[in-house]
Amino acid sequence: MAVTEKDIQESKKVYKEKYGFADPDQAIYKAPKGLDPERVIEISQMKHEPEWMLNFRLKSLEIFNKKPVPTWGADLSKIPFEDLSYFVRTTEKQGTTWEDVPEYIKDTFDKLGIPEAERKFLAGVSAQYESEVVYHSIQKDLEAKGVIFLSTEEGLEQHPELFRQYFGTVIPSADNKFAAMNGAFWSGGSFVYVPPGVQVTIPLQAYFRINAEQMGQFERTLIIVDEGAYVHYVEGCTAPVYSTDSFHSGVIEIIVQKNARCRYTTIQNWSTNVYNLVTQRSAVYEGGVMEWVDANLGSNITMKYPSVYLMEPGAKGDILSIAYAGDGQVLDAGGKAVHVAPNTSSKIISKSISQHGGRTSFRGLLKIYKGAERSKSAMRCDALILDQESRSDTYPTIEIEEEQVNLGHEAVVSRIGEDQLFYLMSRGLSESEAAGMIVSGFIEPIVKELPMEYAVEMNRLIQLQMDKAVG
Amino acid sequence: MATEQPFFLIDDLHVEIEENEILRGVDLSVKRGEIHAIMGPNGSGKSTLAHTLMGHPSYEATAGQVLFNGEDILERDPNDRAKLGIFLAFQYPLAIPGVSTLNFLRTSLKAVKQEEISARQFRKHLLEKMDLLKISREFAGRYLNDGFSGGEKKRMEILQMAVLEPELAVLDEIDSGLDIDAIRAVGEGISSLMHPEMSIVIITHYPRILHYVRPDYVHIMVDGKIRQSGGFELAEELEAKGYDVLLKEVMQTSS
Numbered sequence: 001m002a003v004t005e006k007d008i009q010e011s012k013k014v015y016k017e018k019y020g021f022a023d024p025d026q027a028i029y030k031a032p033k034g035l036d037p038e039r040v041i042e043i044s045q046m047k048h049e050p051e052w053m054l055n056f057r058l059k060s061l062e063i064f065n066k067k068p069v070p071t072w073g074a075d076l077s078k079i080p081f082e083d084l085s086y087f088v089r090t091t092e093k094q095g096t097t098w099e100d101v102p103e104y105i106k107d108t109f110d111k112l113g114i115p116e117a118e119r120k121f122l123a124g125v126s127a128q129y130e131s132e133v134v135y136h137s138i139q140k141d142l143e144a145k146g147v148i149f150l151s152t153e154e155g156l157e158q159h160p161e162l163f164r165q166y167f168g169t170v171i172p173s174a175d176n177k178f179a180a181m182n183g184a185f186w187s188g189g190s191f192v193y194v195p196p197g198v199q200v201t202i203p204l205q206a207y208f209r210i211n212a213e214q215m216g217q218f219e220r221t222l223i224i225v226d227e228g229a230y231v232h233y234v235e236g237c238t239a240p241v242y243s244t245d246s247f248h249s250g251v252i253e254i255i256v257q258k259n260a261r262c263r264y265t266t267i268q269n270w271s272t273n274v275y276n277l278v279t280q281r282s283a284v285y286e287g288g289v290m291e292w293v294d295a296n297l298g299s300n301i302t303m304k305y306p307s308v309y310l311m312e313p314g315a316k317g318d319i320l321s322i323a324y325a326g327d328g329q330v331l332d333a334g335g336k337a338v339h340v341a342p343n344t345s346s347k348i349i350s351k352s353i354s355q356h357g358g359r360t361s362f363r364g365l366l367k368i369y370k371g372a373e374r375s376k377s378a379m380r381c382d383a384l385i386l387d388q389e390s391r392s393d394t395y396p397t398i399e400i401e402e403e404q405v406n407l408g409h410e411a412v413v414s415r416i417g418e419d420q421l422f423y424l425m426s427r428g429l430s431e432s433e434a435a436g437m438i439v440s441g442f443i444e445p446i447v448k449e450l451p452m453e454y455a456v457e458m459n460r461l462i463q464l465q466m467d468k469a470v471g
Numbered sequence: 472m473a474t475e476q477p478f479f480l481i482d483d484l485h486v487e488i489e490e491n492e493i494l495r496g497v498d499l500s501v502k503r504g505e506i507h508a509i510m511g512p513n514g515s516g517k518s519t520l521a522h523t524l525m526g527h528p529s530y531e532a533t534a535g536q537v538l539f540n541g542e543d544i545l546e547r548d549p550n551d552r553a554k555l556g557i558f559l560a561f562q563y564p565l566a567i568p569g570v571s572t573l574n575f576l577r578t579s580l581k582a583v584k585q586e587e588i589s590a591r592q593f594r595k596h597l598l599e600k601m602d603l604l605k606i607s608r609e610f611a612g613r614y615l616n617d618g619f620s621g622g623e624k625k626r627m628e629i630l631q632m633a634v635l636e637p638e639l640a641v642l643d644e645i646d647s648g649l650d651i652d653a654i655r656a657v658g659e660g661i662s663s664l665m666h667p668e669m670s671i672v673i674i675t676h677y678p679r680i681l682h683y684v685r686p687d688y689v690h691i692m693v694d695g696k697i698r699q700s701g702g703f704e705l706a707e708e709l710e711a712k713g714y715d716v717l718l719k720e721v722m723q724t725s726s
Contacts, residue, residue, distance in 0.1 A: 418528060423565040425549035426525045426558075427575075427631065428582030437578065441569025441614070 012272070012327075014464055015241065015298075019112065020271050022240035023104050023211050027130065030212070031087040037061055040184050043087050047153050047187070052164070060173035060183025067177040073363070074301045074330045079275055084216040084247055086185045088130035094151060095135045105129050112238065114207050121453055124149045124204040128219060130212055131187040142200060147231075148193040149204055152220050155191025162193060166224055170253035170283050170309070178277045182218045182251040189219035189250065194229040194260075203232040203265075203451060208248075210239040210274065216247040223253070225260040225288075232263040234454065238298070241271045245300065252280035256288035256315075263291040264306075267454060269461060270298035272329055278304045281336075286312035293449055294321040296331050297461055305363055307336035310344035310372075318347045320446045322458075325358030325390070326465055334363040334381070334395075339372040339405075350381040351443050354390035355466065361393045362411070370401040378408040384442050385415045386435065386466075436463050477502050479639055479670060484535035486516075486523050486695075493519040495695040496535065501639070504667040508681055508706060509674045511692035512714045517674045518562060520692075521643035524672075525549050525559040539639065553583050558637035560628040562644040566616040572627065573597060573611040576634050583635050600633040604660045622653035629660045642673045646680040658683025678710040691721060698722070 029046070031039050040061050044054040069076050095101040098115055109115060109127050118125045124138035126149070133151035142149075148159065156163045173183035190206050210217050225231055239246060248270065256262050262282065270276055276299035282290040292306035308317025319335030337346035352360035362381040383392035394411045416438055424434035440447070440459050447455045479501040486494035493516045501507055511517050523530045524537060526549040536543045544552055567575060577593045588596075594611075601608055606626055616624050625645055632640050642661065646654050658680045665671065665684075673684055681689075681703070689705040690697045698721045699705065709717050 420565050420567070422525075422527050422549060423561060424567070424579075426553055426561075427579040427635070428550050428553040429578065430550050430582075431548075433578070433582070437570055437575070438567060441567050444569030 012241065015271065018464075019238040019269060020241035021111070022242070023108055025212050026102075026104060027088045027090055027212065028092070029087075029089040030085050033085055033214075034082050035061070035064075035086070039086055043185065043187060046087075046089070049156065050160070053156065056168065056173070057184050057186075060180045063173050064177055064180035064184055067180060069177060073303050073332045073361070076275070076277075076301070078245075079247065080214070080245055083244075084214050085212065086216045086218070087187060088212050088215055089132060090130050091132075091134055094133055094154070096137055098135060101127075101135045105134055108209060108211070109135070109207065112207065112209070117205065117453065121202060121451070122205050123200055123202040126151065126190050126204075126206040128188045128206065128208045128217075130210065130215060131217065133188050133190075138204070145198050146195040147198060147200060148191065150191045152186070152189040152191045152222065155222065159191070159193070162224070163191065163222070166253070166255055167222055168253075170255065170281050171251050171279050176279060178249045179251050179279045182220060182249050182279070185216065185218045186220035186251065187218055189221040189252075190223070190233070191221070192223040192231065192233060194225045194231045196227040196229060198229045200229075200231040203234045205234045205236065208235065208237040210246050210248065210270075213242045214244050214246060216249070219250045221250065221252040223262060223264070224255045225257060225262045227258045228260055229257075230261045232265065232451075234265040234267070236267045236269070238269050239271045239274050242273050245273050245275060247275045248278070248299075250278045250280070252278070254280075254282035254290065256282055256284040256290050258285050258312075259287040261289040261291075263293065265293040265450065265454065266295060267458065267461075268296045268298055268302065272298060272300050272327075274299045276302040276304065280304070281307040281309065282317065283309045283311050284315040284317055287314040288312075288316070290317045292319045292321070292335065293446065294319070294333065294335075295446075295458060296321070296323045296333055297465065299329065299331070301330045301332070303332045305334050305336050305365070307338065308346060309338045310340060310346065310375075312341045313343045315341060315344045316346070319349070320449060321350045322443050322446050323350070323352040323360045324462055324465060325352070325354045325360045327356040327358060329358045330361075331359070332361040332363060334361075336365040337367070337377060339368040339375040339377070342371065342373045342375065344372060345376040347377070348379045349446070351446055352381070352383045352392055353386065353439055353442065353462075354383070354392050355386040357389040359391045359393075361395060363395045363397075365397045365399075366407070367399045368402050368405055373402050373404040375402065376406040380408075380410045381412075382442070383413040384439065385413065386439075432466065436466055439466060478540050480538040482536050482538065484520075484523070484537060485533045486519055487531045487533050488519065488529055492533070493695050494523065497692075497695070497697055499672075499690065499697065501670050501672065503638075503670055505688065506665065506671045506673065506684060506686045508686035508689045509672060509692055509697070510676065510678070510689060510706065510709060512718065513676065515692045516695040517692055518643055519695075521559060521562075521641050521674055524641050525557065526552050550582065553635075554585065556638035558632050558635055558640045560625075560632060560640065560642040560645050562647060564616050564624045564628055566614070566619070568614050568617045570615050571612055572615050575615045576631065579631070580634055597634060600630060603663060604630055604633060605656070606630055621648040622650070622656075625649060625653070625657050626660065629657055629664070633660075633664050638669055640669070640671045642671065644674060644676065646675055646677060651679075654680050655683060678706045681706050691717070693718060693721065699724075
């Protein structure tokens with residue numbers, strides 16, 4: 001029953017074949033390593049940015065340099081800041097058909113199934129390779145309705161006023177060290193605007209790929225959902241398996257206007273040599289709804305707590321997350337709900353699985369400000385630990401300044417029991433099938449929130465990770 | 472009619488849990504088409520026998536053999552035993568939250584029969600069995616045993632048996648914790664599934680269910696060994712006298 005080193009190597013091999021393959025490094029420009037202000041100026045010039053953005057970047061770099069590396073979560077002391085390339089360009093121009101994309105990059109996305117998914121069930125696709133978006137498309141009818149789905153650079157260039165009105169307002173660079181780092185080096189990501197009343201009923205998807213070794217990817221996404229509109233944005237990410245570390249630090253800002261609704265789904269499957277430190281936050285206005293569905297399966301270390309700031313009465317925020325930590329992985333995830341206005345409601349639900357010595361931590365923060373009376377919040381985290389070597393911790397924080405509120409908090413940690421496995425095995429399932437069934441049942445309440453294609457993918461990815469684990 | 476050859480044979484089985492010997496030489500011979508009841512007081516080793524027959528990893532067989540169709544199955548994993556056609560109805564069925572009864576049973580049937588079954592075909596098979604056992608179809612979509620009452624769980628065990636169609640069913644205290652009506656429902660369900668190619672070993676503390684699942688043989692187990700065997704009349708005798716009186720008689724004759 002014990003997991004051998006061979007099993008773990010086997011399971012790594014499966015990732016390597018499916019997602020972890022690498023293209024030869026064919027970058028047309030790669031910034032020298034390190035965190036010099038020169039690098040920031042160079043990125044800004046290469047992107048032909050207005051001066052305010054250059055100043056924003058330089059200011060962000062200052063903030064980054066001043067802030068210490070956080071010590072309250074996972075161990076970040078070994079991040080090789082000076083050894084990373086902070087900007088890698090692979091093509092001069094962004095494609096709007098796959099034919100425009102350099103062939104080796106197109107092959108990569110083919111292998112990852114992106115063009116196929118685009119044909120089948122997506123309203124728009126953005127594909128980022130290294131630092132920049134290399135392909136990008138949106139259905140014509142959505143474009144006709146005024147929906148904007150561009151790379152962030154294009155957003156800045158083509159819609160300068162709208163862009164500047166919102167950029168950096170939800171997550172200022174001073175928020176945390178890695179938001180500041182992103183502020184200085186941001187490149188790629190999506191700019192989305194959905195006009196009042198427009199319902200984008202099938203998802204937009206962004207796919208992030210890191211190919212180079214020792215690379216820092218800093219996508220920056222800004223999504224504005226105007227009054228009464230709806231959009232579902234999905235992001236996926238993978239990288240080759242290297243022995244050196246890469247780094248991913250995204251910033252995602254979302255504005256949900258009155259009675260609008262936004263759902264943002266992440267399926268993070270980085271290889272286990274990637275640090276994944278992401279800040280994602282949404283400001284939700286009157287009667288608006290924000291839903292984060294956050295699945296973290298890969299990376300070496302992840303620290304990620306999607307947040308909702310409920311700014312006006314009736315605003316609602318749900319944060320659903322799944323984390324799977326295997327050998328050597330530390331997944332520190334959860335969510336954060338901040339109630340500023342009365343009659344707001346939030347839900348933070350987390351499911352985590354740890355196996356082969358992996359470690360999951362749930363960090364939930366609930367803050368209810370004075371004046372946010374009659375607010376409601378529920379926080380729940382369930383952890384499933386699959387073996388003796390693995391670990392799970394829970395760190396809830398609740399700060400309440402208002403008396404008339406309705407709160408619930410629950411945390412359950414369980415281990416897969418011998419009896420549960422025996423029961424399923426007595427019905428013909430092998431030990432690994434039995435464990436897989438228990439795990440897929442465990443995450444079902446969150447997986448059922450995903451569109452069918454992603455739900456299938458999600459179950460498949462988890463089974464893949466577990467396959468060689470038991471038995 | 473029962474065929475000649477015993478297709479299920481327990482021969483001098485000794486079993487330990489954490490180095491305590493619980494079974495001390497159990498012998499049992501079952502032919503196709505037979506129903507055997509194993510009765511005994513609490514702590515006599517009945518449930519240990521059930522778990523051992525299905526291959527629970529905590530139960531270690533230290534001596535003896537268990538032959539199914541002539542093959543010793545003691546070294547086999549529980550899932551292999553299921554594939555051979557052995558089924559255990561649990562005294563305490565476990566809940567699997569998030570997995571619907573329908574999905575679970577389809578996976579299980581595919582594993583046991585080792586063949587593909589289309590979703591439509593399976594659904595039909597399942598609904599037939601549910602109707603036969605008078606189980607509400609609504610249970611197909613519910614998470615397996617999650618939030619079910621004791622009686623509902625036991626009826627789901629019988630449904631699983633109906634779907635998987637084993638050759639040998641071991642029913643471990645299928646009647647425990649049930650009220651009179653539920654015992655009748657479960658008992659009638661079991662007997663409706665019985666056929667000449669199938670055998671049942673029903674383990675119970677109380678004789679009541681045996682009025683619905685009428686055994687060909689009744690065995691009394693005490694201290695990890697079968698001490699007395701007989702026909703249905705032995706269950707009736709037990710019902711009349713109670714364990715205390717009967718066991719005194721049994722122990723006197725066997726010592």
